Amino acid sequence: MFASSDLIARIGDALGFIPEGAAHLLASLWLPLAEDLGDRPKPWIQGYVAPQGTGKSTLCRVLEVLLDAMGVGVARFSLDDLYWPYAHLQLLQQQDPRLRWRGVPGTHELALGLALMEQFRAQQFPLALPRFDKSLHRGLGDRTEFPYCDRAEVLLFEGWCVGMVPIANLADYLPAPPIVTPADCAFALAMNQALANYVPLWQKLDALTVLAPQELHWSKRWRQEAETADGMTAAEVDAFVDYFWRALPPQIHFPRLREGPVPINYWVDLAGDRTPVQITKFLI
Numbered sequence: 001m002f003a004s005s006d007l008i009a010r011i012g013d014a015l016g017f018i019p020e021g022a023a024h025l026l027a028s029l030w031l032p033l034a035e036d037l038g039d040r041p042k043p044w045i046q047g048y049v050a051p052q053g054t055g056k057s058t059l060c061r062v063l064e065v066l067l068d069a070m071g072v073g074v075a076r077f078s079l080d081d082l083y084w085p086y087a088h089l090q091l092l093q094q095q096d097p098r099l100r101w102r103g104v105p106g107t108h109e110l111a112l113g114l115a116l117m118e119q120f121r122a123q124q125f126p127l128a129l130p131r132f133d134k135s136l137h138r139g140l141g142d143r144t145e146f147p148y149c150d151r152a153e154v155l156l157f158e159g160w161c162v163g164m165v166p167i168a169n170l171a172d173y174l175p176a177p178p179i180v181t182p183a184d185c186a187f188a189l190a191m192n193q194a195l196a197n198y199v200p201l202w203q204k205l206d207a208l209t210v211l212a213p214q215e216l217h218w219s220k221r222w223r224q225e226a227e228t229a230d231g232m233t234a235a236e237v238d239a240f241v242d243y244f245w246r247a248l249p250p251q252i253h254f255p256r257l258r259e260g261p262v263p264i265n266y267w268v269d270l271a272g273d274r275t276p277v278q279i280t281k282f283l284i
Contacts, residue, residue, distance in 0.1 A: 079159025
C-alpha cells in the first residue's frame with residue numbers, strides 16, 4: 001500500500017482538489033471503508049446513501065482511487081447517471097408538471113441500472129457505465145457518452161434515496177414541513193408510491209453505507225455551499241432541496257433505512273463540518 005501522502009496526492013489528482021482534513025478522513029473513514037471492500041467476496045455491489053450535499057459522490061471517487069491503489073478493480077456510477085434522456089424528461093414534465101426537476105422517483109431509467117448490475121454480477125465485460133451531463137441543455141442535462149470498464153470486482157453505486165422503500169402509512173405522518181399544503185401531501189404520497197419501482201434495483205446491492213448528518217438542516221447548508229459556487233443563490237438552493245424533501249421527506253424515510261431490503265454495513269454520523277463523529281460497523 002502507498003504512503004498516506006501519496007494516497008492523498010492521488011485523491012487530489014482525481015478530484016481536482018484535496019479535501020479539507022484529508023489526512024484525518026483518510027485514516028478515520030476512507031481507508032477503513034476501502035479496506036473493508038477489498039476484503040469482501042467478489043463481485044461486490046456497494047451502495048451509498050446520504051442527503052444532498054453530504055459528499056457521497058466525493059466519497060465514491062475517493063474509494064475508487066484507494067481500491068485502484070490496492071489492486072482491486074472498481075467501477076462506479078450514481079442514481080443521477082440513470083436519468084432519462086433530455087427529451088424523455090421533458091415529456092415526463094409535460095405529463096406531470098410536478099416533476100419540475102429531475103431526481104425524484106420516476107425520472108430514472110431503472111432498467112438501465114438493473115441491466116448493468118446484472119451484467120456486473122455475471123462478470124460480463126466490458127461494462128458500459130451510464131453517465132449524465134447536468135450542464136447540457138442550459139442545465140437541464142442529458143445523457144452523454146458511456147465510458148467502458150474492462151474489469152471490476154467492486155461496483156460502487158450512490159444516490160440520495162438509495163435503499164429507501166415506500167412507507168405504508170406515510171399519510172399518518174403528513175403534513176410534515178416542508179410538506180405543508182394538500183398539494184404537497186399529494187405529491188409526497190405519489191412519490192412514495194413510485195418508490196416501489198426502485199426496490200428491485202436496491203435489492204441488487206450487497207450492502208449499504210449511510211452518511212447521516214447529526215442535524216438534517218446541515219445538508220441544506222452544505223448544498224448551498226456547493227451550488228452557490230456555480231451561480232445559484234441561497235434561496236434557489238433552498239427551494240431546490242425543499243423540492244426533494246417534499247418528494248421523500250428525509251426525516252421520515254431516512255430512519256427507516258435500517259428496516260429496508262439492503263443490509264447496512266456502515267452508518268456514519270457526520271458533524272457540521274462533514275467529518276465523521278461516529279462510525280458504526282454492522283456485521284453482514
